[in-house]
Amino acid sequence: MLAIQKSNCYHREGHEAACEYSDTYYMLIFGAVQLILSQAPDFHNIQSLSVIAAVMSFAYSFIGFGLGVAKVIGNGFVMGSFSGVSTTTSIEKMWLVAQALGDIAFAYPYSLVLIEIQDTLKSPPPANQTMKKASTMSIITTTIFYLFCGGFGYAAFGDNTPGNLLTGFGFYEPYWLIDLANAFIVIHLVGGYQVYSQPIFAHFEKWICEKFPENGFLNNEFFLKPPLMPAFRWNPLRLCFRTVYVVSVTAIAMSFPYFNQVLGVIGGVIFWPLTIYFPVEMYFKQMNIEAWTRKWVMLRVFSYVCFIVSTFGLVGSIQGIISAKLS
Numbered sequence: 001m002l003a004i005q006k007s008n009c010y011h012r013e014g015h016e017a018a019c020e021y022s023d024t025y026y027m028l029i030f031g032a033v034q035l036i037l038s039q040a041p042d043f044h045n046i047q048s049l050s051v052i053a054a055v056m057s058f059a060y061s062f063i064g065f066g067l068g069v070a071k072v073i074g075n076g077f078v079m080g081s082f083s084g085v086s087t088t089t090s091i092e093k094m095w096l097v098a099q100a101l102g103d104i105a106f107a108y109p110y111s112l113v114l115i116e117i118q119d120t121l122k123s124p125p126p127a128n129q130t131m132k133k134a135s136t137m138s139i140i141t142t143t144i145f146y147l148f149c150g151g152f153g154y155a156a157f158g159d160n161t162p163g164n165l166l167t168g169f170g171f172y173e174p175y176w177l178i179d180l181a182n183a184f185i186v187i188h189l190v191g192g193y194q195v196y197s198q199p200i201f202a203h204f205e206k207w208i209c210e211k212f213p214e215n216g217f218l219n220n221e222f223f224l225k226p227p228l229m230p231a232f233r234w235n236p237l238r239l240c241f242r243t244v245y246v247v248s249v250t251a252i253a254m255s256f257p258y259f260n261q262v263l264g265v266i267g268g269v270i271f272w273p274l275t276i277y278f279p280v281e282m283y284f285k286q287m288n289i290e291a292w293t294r295k296w297v298m299l300r301v302f303s304y305v306c307f308i309v310s311t312f313g314l315v316g317s318i319q320g321i322i323s324a325k326l327s
Contacts, residue, residue, distance in 0.1 A: 001026040003166065003182045011175040024254055030190075031250030037194050038242040039234060042202055047120065053191025060184040061145045063177060064165050068152030079158030086159050095323075098316020102264025105271035105313050107146055109196070110138065112274060116199045163260040201242055208237070261320035268314025276306040 002023045009019035037049070072078060087093040110117075114131065121127040153165045166181050209218050218237045256262055280303050283289070289296050 001029070001182070001186055004179045007172070007175045007178050007182070010172050015172050023257055027250060027254050027257075030186075031246055031253075033190060034193055034197075034246045034250075035243060037190070038197065038201070038246055039238065040194065040198070041233065041238070042198065049191040050195050053188045053195065056184040056188035056191070060166065060181040060188065061149060063181040063184075065145070065148050065152060067177070068149065068156045068165065071156035072152060075156065078155045080154045080161070081158075085161075095316050095319050098312050099260060099264045099320045100313075101309055102267045102313030102317040103260055104267070105310055106263045106267025107142070108139070108275065109267070109270060110135075111279070112196055112270065113199055116202075197245070201238070201245070204241065205237060256321055256325070258321055258324045261317050261324055264313055264317025264320065268310050268317055271313075272303075272307045272310035276303050276310075 002021060005021055006019045010017060013019065084093075085096060087096065114135070118127050118131045121130050149165065154161050166178060166185065172178070209215075212218055219235075221233050221235050223233050280299050283299070284296070289299075
């Protein structure tokens with residue numbers, strides 16, 4: 001939202017204009033929207049929002065990729081090098097590599113909601129078979145998009161490549177297309193926030209309701225009919241917990257508004273346990289893989305290597321946040 005305001009300013013005042021605005025106002029607006037959407041009872045009630053978010057993701061990815069290709073063609077040569085962004089010291093390069101690994105780890109976070117998505121599928125065919133095909137297609141598709149967008153973005157700007165091609169103002173014109181892409185990002189993140197938050201809501205609320213089954217505050221449902229609006233059911237626990245959750249996340253975002261570093265931290269935290277460790281352990285259990293067999297050893301080594309890489313990315317991203325906060 002801030003990028004749209006800046007884009008219009010640069011178009012109006014020139015690319016060298018001091019178009020600086022506070023992002024606090026927009027974060028508060030985004031948080032207010034999420035306060036309302038978070039009251040949706042469960043994952044099944046946001047399916048249409050999820051579809052819209054996915055379409056928006058494709059749309060702004062295509063725009064970013066197209067702008068990168070156009071920039072490379074306009075330059076007449078490929079910027080950057082195989083060694084990546086230039087640094088003055090090897091330590092600085094190491095931290096940048098760590099942050100990049102954290103960002104890459106965050107690029108595949110769907111394991112957070114895989115089970116919830118599979119739970120919405122109808123049978124036959126068996127949900128796990130459908131999910132396996134969908135996972136394979138999604139990984140291939142997103143990988144191609146990431147490589148094209150990242151590769152052509154770096155080829156277009158070299159060492160000056162912004163962390164986010166669309167909000168970091170590598171591109172200025174056509175400003176209306178950049179505004180459109182950023183609007184798509186806003187819509188995507190409104191839906192994406194709910195897709196990844198609803199499982200957290202569901203797990204916490206189920207756990208605490210099972211712990212205190214007789215508590216009316218936690219378990220009672222009420223119906224509310226606002227004027228000119230359809231009736232909806234609400235629950236005191238859902239209202240209080242989800243409000244605290246959204247307010248807390250918004251406050252953290254306002255305190256640490258650093259795009260790449262924050263993504264790297266999240267990626268470093270969630271990638272290994274949810275994408276690597278638990279699936280591997282479940283596979284051992286389901287397939288009765290005996291210890292010290294070749295398959296057991298290979299998967300163990302794979303898991304440990306991913307743990308080391310995730311930890312490296314997490315430490316580097318935390319260092320990036322601290323550096324950005326102190327600079």
